[in-house]
Amino acid sequence: MNSPTLSVRIARKVTEATDILSFELVDAGGAPLPSFSAGAHIDVHLPNGIVRQYSLCNDPGECHRYLIAVLRDPASRGGSTAMHDRVHEGDVLQISAPKNHFPLVHEARRSLLLAGGIGVTPILCMAERLALSGAEFDMHYCTRAPERTAFLNRIRLSAFAPRVHLHFDDGPSDQRFDLAATLAGPQPGVHLYVCGPKGFMDAVLASARAQGWPEHQLHYEFFAAEVQTSATDTAFEVRLASSGRTIAVGAGQTVTAALAAAGVDVPTSCEQGVCGTCLTRVLAGEPEHRDAYLTPEEQAANDQFLPCCSRARSPLLVLDM
Numbered sequence: 677m678n679s680p681t682l683s684v685r686i687a688r689k690v691t692e693a694t695d696i697l698s699f700e701l702v703d704a705g706g707a708p709l710p711s712f713s714a715g716a717h718i719d720v721h722l723p724n725g726i727v728r729q730y731s732l733c734n735d736p737g738e739c740h741r742y743l744i745a746v747l748r749d750p751a752s753r754g755g756s757t758a759m760h761d762r763v764h765e766g767d768v769l770q771i772s773a774p775k776n777h778f779p780l781v782h783e784a785r786r787s788l789l790l791a792g793g794i795g796v797t798p799i800l801c802m803a804e805r806l807a808l809s810g811a812e813f814d815m816h817y818c819t820r821a822p823e824r825t826a827f828l829n830r831i832r833l834s835a836f837a838p839r840v841h842l843h844f845d846d847g848p849s850d851q852r853f854d855l856a857a858t859l860a861g862p863q864p865g866v867h868l869y870v871c872g873p874k875g876f877m878d879a880v881l882a883s884a885r886a887q888g889w890p891e892h893q894l895h896y897e898f899f900a901a902e903v904q905t906s907a908t909d910t911a912f913e914v915r916l917a918s919s920g921r922t923i924a925v926g927a928g929q930t931v932t933a934a935l936a937a938a939g940v941d942v943p944t945s946c947e948q949g950v951c952g953t954c955l956t957r958v959l960a961g962e963p964e965h966r967d968a969y970l971t972p973e974e975q976a977a978n979d980q981f982l983p984c985c986s987r988a989r990s991p992l993l994v995l996d997m
C-alpha cells in the first residue's frame with residue numbers, strides 16, 4: 677500500500693541553468709508543509725502516472741514551501757521530461773511527505789560535501805543546515821560549465837560562499853577537482869556526503885574506500901542507476917513467510933513484477949534500486965544484490981534486499997511478508 681499524499685501547487689517554475697528547472701511547491705490549501713531535514717526527498721506523482729524522487733534543496737527551516745530542481749535528462753524514462761514539459765505554474769500535483777535516506781550526522785567533527793551536477797540539490801540543503809548550526813564543513817561542486825551550474829547566484833550570495841569550491845570541467849586546470857587530494861588522510865569524525873551522476877559517485881566512493889575511509893563515514897544517494905540484467909539470469913522462487921505461499925520469478929522478470937502478477941503489492945518508486953522504497957527483509961536464502969541503496973556491509977548481511985532489481989543466488993528466498 678502506498679502512503680497518503682499531499683496536494684501541492686506549483687508556485688514558481690524557474691530556469692536555474694541550462695536544462696535545469698526549479699519548482700517551488702506550496703500546500704494547495706495554503707497550510708504549512710510538513711517539516712524536513714537536510715538530505716530529504718519527496719516522491720512526486722507526475723501527470724504521466726509515474727512517480728519520481730526529488731531531493732529538497734531549500735533551507736530545511738522553511739515550512740511554507742519545498743524547492744526541487746530537475747535536470748532534463750536525454751535518457752529520461754519519462755520523469756524529467758514530464759517535469760519540464762508537462763508541469764506548469766499553477767498546476768496541482770500529489771507528493772509524499774518528505775523522507776530522509778541521506779541524513780546528516782550531526783555529531784560530525786567536520787563534513788565534506790561533494791556535489792556533481794544536479795546532485796547539488798540535497799548537498800545544498802545540507803550546506804544551509806550546517807552553516808546555520810555553525811558546523812565545520814567544506815563543499816565541492818563539480819559541473820561541466822558555469823551555465824550548467826544550478827543555484828550559482830544563491831551560493832555566491834550565501835553566508836557559506838567561502839566554504840564552497842566550484843569546479844568547472846571547461847575551466848582552467850588550477851580549479852579542477854582533485855579528488856585524491858580532497859579525500860587524502862581520512863580522519864575520525866569527518867563525514868563525507870556525495871550526490872551526483874553515477875560515474876561521479878562511483879569515482880568518489882572508490883577513491884574514498886581506497887584511501888581508507890571507513891564505511892560509516894561515507895554517505896551517498898544515487899539518483900538513478902541502470903538496473904543490471906544478464907542473459908545468464910535464472911529463475912528462482914520466493915516464499916511469503918506469512919502465508920507460506922511460493923511464487924516463481926522468471927529469468928527475465930523482477931521479483932516485484934512476479935509478486936504483482938501473483939496479486940502481492942510491494943510499494944515501489946524508482947524501480948532501479950536507488951530509493952529504498954521496496955526494501956524487504958529476507959528470512960532465508962541468499963539474495964544477489966543489484967541495488968545502489970544498501971551499503972556493502974548491509975548487502976553482505978543478506979538479511980534484506982531490494983526486490984525491484986535484486987535477484988537470488990539460492991533457488992529460494994523466504995521473504996518477511
Ligand code: FES
Pocket residue numbers: 943944945946947948949950951952953954955967969982983984985
Ligand atoms: S523501488 Fe526504489 S529501490 Fe526498489
